[in-house]
Amino acid sequence: MTGALLAFLFIVTALLLSLRWALHAPRKSSAGKFDLASLEESGRRHATYFALIKQAASREDMEFLARRGSRAIARRAVKERRHVALKYLTQLRDDFQRLLRLARAVAALSPAVGSRQELQQLWLSLVFTWRYQVIRVGFYYGLLPIPQLNSLSHMVSQLAVQMETSMKELGERAAMAVKMASTLDGNGLDAT
């Protein structure tokens, strides 16, 4: 019976912590305004900086430094390289979160929402968060070697162009849909 009591205490604690998190709305979203237009930012997507990251992390540069420069410079370069890789990871996460915000805003403002789409999104964000944290810890503590990024280059440059255009397009479409809905609403028509 003590086992059952402990199990229920654990469940209740987890529920109360979830409740606390659920009721504690972040300051930013507490206004509940869904500004779809703000999601369509004019800036480049971070994935597009891949070529620069690649250049900064090229093996030739590192070998050259190790050959010609001092050990201190080489160490510093490795440190910087790690720093760049970590920053790049953070920016990838920002791209991901921006897309998620767009998806959530569209879902919240839609009269009907598909469970499968939403579950898929939740699953993708859980997988992304888990991988992101593990890779980040791996890079930070030097447990994972900083990738040379060469074979990634082609794939990412393709993705970068896609992301750049599609994010903009998605944001524009969403913002346009809001405008259209507002106009119809203003004319006394049921937009939904």
Place this chain on the structure above:
Amino acid sequence: MATLPPFILLLWAISIVVQLTVLFLLVGKRHFHSLPLFSIYIVLNLCQAAFLYFVYSQFGYNSDVARQMFWISEAITLAAQTLAATEVLHRVLRAYSGIWGLAWRLIAAAVFIVVCYALASAGRTPEWRLMIADRGYHLTFAVALISCLLLVRFYSIPVDPVYKTILGGFCVFSCSSVVANTLLQALFLRRYPRSADVWNYLEMLVFIGVQISWAVALRQPVRAEAKPTLLPPSTYERLSPQVNARLRALNDLLSKLWRLEVLRP
């Protein structure tokens, strides 16, 4: 009533005063227009207290009749609690019909899972079935409500502080009932002589705390929120798969780093 400990009687009196205050605020601040089922729930709680007072004074606190009457009245107030919480949740989500539809599916899934568990555990120990059913109800209630609140947070839907306090209070009370029921069973099986009193103290103290928080929250009016303009249904159908495809592409990119495929020449 002589068998009821004086401290329980005191808590009972405090609870009635606080509930009357909540009712007064519901009427005085005109909350009952927007929350009729919640107002009925408060009235039913007061009626239950009066009814049980009558039953305990006629048949004694520890009699079988009193126990039966308690469970009958409890079933009614629990049904009212479900309706009241659903009403508040509906008021939060009524402008967001898509998310409300999603919340319903989530509630149904949570209810199905927890009710299956409660039925299975009540079948194992028939002598405790009412207590286990009660615990099962509170667990279902808390899981379903917290799932919906997580959904509300996930989609950044604004919730008025009054509604937040009411929903939070319901959850806290249900969670405490789960613990109190399990504690009662554990203490009783260990032959602790005052197990029923411990159960009563715990339930009543939390109930009073929740009622006080409701009274404090209900002093404020509910802010009128501007109704958001919904998008045409086709927007979601078109955009959502595309966004998911982009999310998957970013995930794939991370996956390459994860597998360290990049290190291969």
